[in-house]
Amino acid sequence: MDTMTAAFFADEGPPEAEFHPGIARRMAHKTVAAGALIRDPSDRILFVVPNYKPYLDLPGGIVETGEPPSAACRREVLEELGLDLPTGRLLVVDWTPGRGPWSDQVQFVFDGGVLDPSAAVRPAADELTGIQWSDLSNAPIRASLHRRLSLALTALTTGAPIHAEMGHRYC
Known part of the structure; x- marks a missing residue:
């Protein structure tokens, strides 16, 4: 657990007891x-080529128990690509x-910033077969990810985060 998360837990006091075990x-x-x-x-997007599914995906992955989503994003980008990038908004x-x-998921997309395509990227051989830079319009990705990334690009320009369900803007 990182220092910030530990401090947040300390502020909360002791864990709640279950009234009904x-x-x-x-x-x-x-x-x-x-x-x-x-x-x-x-403005091309950096996609990873997973060896365990047929579509391109964003760099990232599953948030571990007790880990904040922003920290998981940074950890996963480092593990998958060898890039230690700050997690943006x-x-x-x-x-x-x-x-x-x-299972059903709650997926967070953070701004990973702008990277020179010649940067030293080292795809993790145990889960990726490579990387691909692509315009969103040409990327072989699931429809829901396409919608999610369209919303993410909108959020980049508006400055406001967007709540979505299956890539469709909610409200």
Whole structure:
């Protein structure tokens, strides 16, 4: 646990006791993921090529227990690409339903900034087969990710984060 998170927990006081033992275990648990929208000076997006699914994806991954989404984003970009980039501001929070082997998720997209495409990127061989720079319009990605990234690009220009459900703006 990082220092900031530990301080937040200290401010909260002792953990709450369950009034009805076992109820917390029976509640739904969602997967949380965090990704970075990294662009080049031409506004192409940096995608990773996972070896475990047929579509491109953003650099990022699953948030670990007790880990803030912003810290997970930075950790995952470092693990996947060898890049220690600061996590920028929140662009989109998107809920996606469970599908196939994946449970439903709350997905955070953070601004990963602008990176020179010649930067030394080292894709993690255990989970990626490479990287690809692409315009959003040409990227072979799921429709929901395309919608989510369209919203993220909007959030970059408006300065306001966007709440979405399956890539559709909510309200």
